[in-house]
Amino acid sequence: MPGRPDRARIQWSVVAAILLTVTCWMQTRHWSGAAVAQEANKTSERRPLVLDRAPARNIADPNPVFRAIVIDAEHGEVFMANDKESAGTSILVYPTQFPPTNRIMEPRRRIAGPKTDLGMVCGLALSVEHGEMYSVSGETGTLNVYPLDARGNVGPGRQLRGVIPRASAGVFLDVKNDELFITTEHVNRISVYPRTFQQDQEPLRYIQGPTTGLADPHGIYVDSETNEIFVSNHGNWRKTETGEGEVRGPDSLTRTSLGYNIPGRALPLAPSTGKFLPPSITVHSRTASGNAALLRMIQGPHTLLNLPDGLYRDPVSGPRS
Amino acid sequence: MSYPRISVFAGSANGTASPTRVIEGQDTLQARTSHDISVDSLHDEIAVPNPFAQAILFYSGGAKGDEGPIRIIQGPKTMLNYSDNVTLDPVHREAYVAQLMNDAILVFRSDMGGDVAPVRVIHGPKTKMDRPVRVSVDPVNNLMAVTTIQGVWLFNRTDNGDVAPRWTISGPKTGLGVVFGTRKVIFSPQGKKIIATGRRGGAPTGELFSRAPGSQPFIGIWNYGDNGDVAPWAIMPDTAAYSMDLNAAAKELITVDRGKLVVYRMPELFQ
Numbered sequence: 001m002p003g004r005p006d007r008a009r010i011q012w013s014v015v016a017a018i019l020l021t022v023t024c025w026m027q028t029r030h031w032s033g034a035a036v037a038q039e040a041n042k043t044s045e046r047r048p049l050v051l052d053r054a055p056a057r058n059i060a061d062p063n064p065v066f067r068a069i070v071i072d073a074e075h076g077e078v079f080m081a082n083d084k085e086s087a088g089t090s091i092l093v094y095p096t097q098f099p100p101t102n103r104i105m106e107p108r109r110r111i112a113g114p115k116t117d118l119g120m121v122c123g124l125a126l127s128v129e130h131g132e133m134y135s136v137s138g139e140t141g142t143l144n145v146y147p148l149d150a151r152g153n154v155g156p157g158r159q160l161r162g163v164i165p166r167a168s169a170g171v172f173l174d175v176k177n178d179e180l181f182i183t184t185e186h187v188n189r190i191s192v193y194p195r196t197f198q199q200d201q202e203p204l205r206y207i208q209g210p211t212t213g214l215a216d217p218h219g220i221y222v223d224s225e226t227n228e229i230f231v232s233n234h235g236n237w238r239k240t241e242t243g244e245g246e247v248r249g250p251d252s253l254t255r256t257s258l259g260y261n262i263p264g265r266a267l268p269l270a271p272s273t274g275k276f277l278p279p280s281i282t283v284h285s286r287t288a289s290g291n292a293a294l295l296r297m298i299q300g301p302h303t304l305l306n307l308p309d310g311l312y313r314d315p316v317s318g319p320r321s
Numbered sequence: 322m323s324y325p326r327i328s329v330f331a332g333s334a335n336g337t338a339s340p341t342r343v344i345e346g347q348d349t350l351q352a353r354t355s356h357d358i359s360v361d362s363l364h365d366e367i368a369v370p371n372p373f374a375q376a377i378l379f380y381s382g383g384a385k386g387d388e389g390p391i392r393i394i395q396g397p398k399t400m401l402n403y404s405d406n407v408t409l410d411p412v413h414r415e416a417y418v419a420q421l422m423n424d425a426i427l428v429f430r431s432d433m434g435g436d437v438a439p440v441r442v443i444h445g446p447k448t449k450m451d452r453p454v455r456v457s458v459d460p461v462n463n464l465m466a467v468t469t470i471q472g473v474w475l476f477n478r479t480d481n482g483d484v485a486p487r488w489t490i491s492g493p494k495t496g497l498g499v500v501f502g503t504r505k506v507i508f509s510p511q512g513k514k515i516i517a518t519g520r521r522g523g524a525p526t527g528e529l530f531s532r533a534p535g536s537q538p539f540i541g542i543w544n545y546g547d548n549g550d551v552a553p554w555a556i557m558p559d560t561a562a563y564s565m566d567l568n569a570a571a572k573e574l575i576t577v578d579r580g581k582l583v584v585y586r587m588p589e590l591f592q
Contacts, residue, residue, distance in 0.1 A: 043547055043548075043549075043551040043552075044551070046551065046552045046553075046554065047552070048541070048552055048553045048554060048555050048556045049554065049555035049556075050555070050556060050558060051542075051555050051556065051557050051587070051589065052557070052558060053557060053585050053586070053587065055583045055584060055585055056573065056584045056585060056586045057333075057334075057335040057336075057584050058335070058336075058581055058582060058583040058584065059330055059334050059335065059336070059337075059338055059581070059582040060336075060337070060580065060581040060582070061337055061580075062337070065323045065324070067323060083323050084323055084580060085579040085580035085581075086579065086580030086581050087580070120323070138353065167354070185353065185354070185373065186354065186373070186403075215373075216352060216353075216373045216374075234325075234347075234352065234353075234373075235347070236350075236352045236371060236373035236374040237373070237374060238373060238374060238375050238403070254403075254422060255421060255422055255452065256403065256422075259526065259527050260452060260470060260499045260500050260525075260526070260527030261500055261524075261525055261526050261527060263451070263452070263470075266422070266423055266424045267402065267422050267423055268423065269400045269402075269420075269423050269425055269442070269444065270400065270402070271397030271398070271400065272375040272395065272396060272397050272398075272399050272400060272401045272402065273375065273397070274371075274373070274374040274375025274376055274395060274401065275374060275395070276350055276374050276376070276395075279347055305347070306346060306347040306387075307324075307325065307346070307347050
C-alpha cells in the first residue's frame with residue numbers, strides 16, 4: 001500500500017518536529033540570562049592575556065651625575081654623591097691625587113646597592129674625627145650614617161627617621177658644636193640635630209616659615225666662628241607653616257612628607273601663595289629657631305647665581321662680616 | 322630629578338643617544354620636583370608643573386637652553402597647591418591638575434596665563450577621591466582618568482563640582498592604586514584601552530618597586546567600561562613605569578622607569 005509508509009513517515013516527522021521544538025525551547029529560553037552571565041564572567045573571572053614583549057629600543061645613560069662633593073683631606077679622598085637612577089645611585093670615592101688622564105677614572109671604592117638605602121643621594125658630610133659619613137636623599141626621609149671606609153652594598157650604621165621631612169637636599173656637620181644641619185627643599189626648612197642622634201630623635205631646633213627667606217633651599221654651610229648659616233636657594237617660594245612636613249602620622253600638618261600609606265589631613269581649597277624669587281644665598285643665625293627672619297641675603301642680577309647648589313666658605317680668603 | 326631639565330630626544334633614539342636639545346637653567350623656572358610633563362602637538366607647546374612655586378609652566382615646543390616659559394599659570398585664584406603634575410587636552414585647550422593636598426582636580430584654560438581661576442573643579446564627598454596624584458584625558462571619547470590611592474577613577478571629561486565617578490577600577494584583582502605604585506594612567510582612544518602600572522604583593526607603601534619578596538610590578542591594560550574589582554584584560558609582566566605615553570602613528574608604548582626610557586611596539590593597544 002503506497003499510503004502507509006507516507007503516514008508513518010508523517011507521524012515520525014511530527015514527533016521529530018515536536019521534539020526539536022521542545023529541545024530548542026529548552027535550549028533558548030535562558031539565552032538572554034546566559035549572555036549576561038557570560039558577559040559578567042568576562043570581567044569577574046577574567047584571566048589576563050600576557051603580553052611578554054621585549055623593548056623595541058630604550059634610552060639610558062649609565063654615567064653618574066654628581067650632586068654633592070666632600071673631601072677627606074686627612075686620608076686624601078674625595079666623596080661624590082651620584083643620584084642618577086639609571087646609573088645606580090651611589091657614593092663614589094676617588095683619591096684626591098691622581099695622574100692626569102683622558103680616560104674615565106674608576107672610583108677607589110663605591111657604596112651602592114639595596115642595603116645602603118641611599119635613595120637619590122643629594123647631600124654628603126664627613127666626620128674624620130668620628131670616622132663617619134652622613135648622607136641625605138631627595139627621595140627618602142632619612143639621614144644615613146656610614147663608616148668613613150664603607151664599601152659596597154652595606155647598610156647604614158645609624159639612621160635618623162623620626163619626624164624629619166621627606167626630600168632633603170643638603171647636610172652639613174658643624175664640628176665645633178657637634179651638630180648636623182639639613183635643608184629640605186619641599187618645605188623650605190633647616191633642621192638641626194645632634195651628631196649623636198638616636199633613630200627617632202626630635203630636632204634640636206629648626207628654621208621654617210614665611211619670614212625666613214628660604215625658597216627651595218639646597219646647599220648649606222655653617223660658620224661656627226661667626227655663628228652663621230649660609231644656604232643656597234633656587235628661588236621657588238610658597239608660604240610654609242612652621243612644622244610643615246614633619247612626619248607625625250595623623251597629626252601632621254599636611255600630607256607633604258607622609259608617604260602614601262598614611263591618609264593625613266586634606267586641606268581645603270585655598271588661594272595659592274606661590275611665587276618665583278631670584279636665586280639667593282640666605283644667611284641665618286646659627287641658633288635661630290622657628291619663623292626667624294634671615295640676617296641678610298645675597299641676591300640679584302650681579303650675583304650670576306643660577307640654580308645654586310653646593311656652598312662652601314674658604315676659611316682663609318673668605319672675609320667674615 | 323637630579324637637575325631641573327627637560328630633555329628632548331629624536332623619536333628613533335636608542336641606547337646612549339644624546340638629547341637633541343635640553344631646556345634648563347634658572348630662567349626656565351623649573352624645579353627639581355617636576356614629576357610630569359605634557360606635550361600639546363597641535364599648538365606646539367610643552368607644559369610642566371612647579372610644585373614649590375605652585376605654578377604650571379608652558380614652553381614653546383621648540384624651546385632650548387635657558388629659555389623662559391611663554392606662559393605661566395600662577396597666583397591666588399588658581400588654588401594650585403604643591404601640585405607636581407599636569408596633563409594637556411590639545412583639542413579643548415585645557416590643562417588638568419590633580420591636587421594631592423586637597424583631594425581635587427583643577428581644570429584650566431591652557432591658552433590662558435597669570436592668576437586665573439580654574440574653569441572646572443572636581444571636588445567633594447561624592448567623588449570619593451582620596452589622594453589623587455595624576456590625571457589623564459581622552460578628548461575623543463570625553464573621559465578623564467584620575468589615579469587615586471585606591472585605584473583609577475574615571476569621570477566624564479566635562480564633569481564639574483561634587484560628582485560621582487562614572488566607573489572605578491579598584492580592588493585586589495586590579496593591583497592598582499597609588500599605594501601599589503600606580504602613577505600616570507593613559508588612554509588609547511582608538512583601542513578604547515586604559516593603561517596603568519600596578520603591583521601584586523609587597524606592602525602598600527606607595528613604592529612602585531617594592532623590595533618585599535613576591536612583589537610583582539606589571540603594566541595592566543583594561544577596556545573602556547571595565548568597572549569595579551576587575552582583572553586587567555592584558556598585562557605586561559615584570560614591567561613598570563612612573564610615566565607613560567603612546568605613539569599612535571608607530572603603535573608604540575613609551576615608558577619611563579628609574580631614569581630609563583623604554584619603547585615597546587604594542588599594536589594590540591590600538592585595535
